[in-house]
Amino acid sequence: MQQTPDQLVQIRWHGRGGQGAITAAKVVAEAAFRSGYHDVVMAPTFGTERRGAPVTTSLKLSMSKIYDLSPITEPDVVVVLDHMILHEVDVTAGLKPGGWIIINSPHPAAKHCFAGFRVAVANVTRLGIEAGLRKGVVNSGVIGVLGAATGLVAIDTLATAIADEFSGRSPEANAQSARLAYAAAQTIDCTGGS
Numbered sequence: 425m426q427q428t429p430d431q432l433v434q435i436r437w438h439g440r441g442g443q444g445a446i447t448a449a450k451v452v453a454e455a456a457f458r459s460g461y462h463d464v465v466m467a468p469t470f471g472t473e474r475r476g477a478p479v480t481t482s483l484k485l486s487m488s489k490i491y492d493l494s495p496i497t498e499p500d501v502v503v504v505l506d507h508m509i510l511h512e513v514d515v516t517a518g519l520k521p522g523g524w525i526i527i528n529s530p531h532p533a534a535k536h537c538f539a540g541f542r543v544a545v546a547n548v549t550r551l552g553i554e555a556g557l558r559k560g561v562v563n564s565g566v567i568g569v570l571g572a573a574t575g576l577v578a579i580d581t582l583a584t585a586i587a588d589e590f591s592g593r594s595p596e597a598n599a600q601s602a603r604l605a606y607a608a609a610q611t612i613d614c615t616g617g618s
Contacts, residue, residue, distance in 0.1 A: 444563030
């Protein structure tokens, strides 16, 4: 994703309570700031969430000052930490035409081809286990898929921010999960363009 100095990149995260969607957004915000984005705004959505229930959070990145602090309604990118959420929530709601959908899924990208959008997929759950994380820790890995698809922040910067966030809680394994997912990301363009 090429960004102009005045362009705002809006990322909406869909996860389940306890999966760490808010932590993932926080890590990407920190990495973006370290990469030279002048302003980052994270707006978690809290309600009656419970462990396992669908939750969302918003992250805005810009090279200039962000004045709109409201939740995202028209994202450029949607990140889905659990592919089963696709059956429960319309993750494409408001997504800009040609926008990215980042999905943790054991299925190939072609299975998740949403017309009018670009999709990036990796089996983040399996890759997290390979990296040494316990089953179900997917927030670090999905950050790697986001980095591979959008190019908004370099994988080395993302991995460093992940290791810093998880200091004392398997920092190397979390960073490795992101690197493995970055390398394994499959993309498909379902916009109908070439």
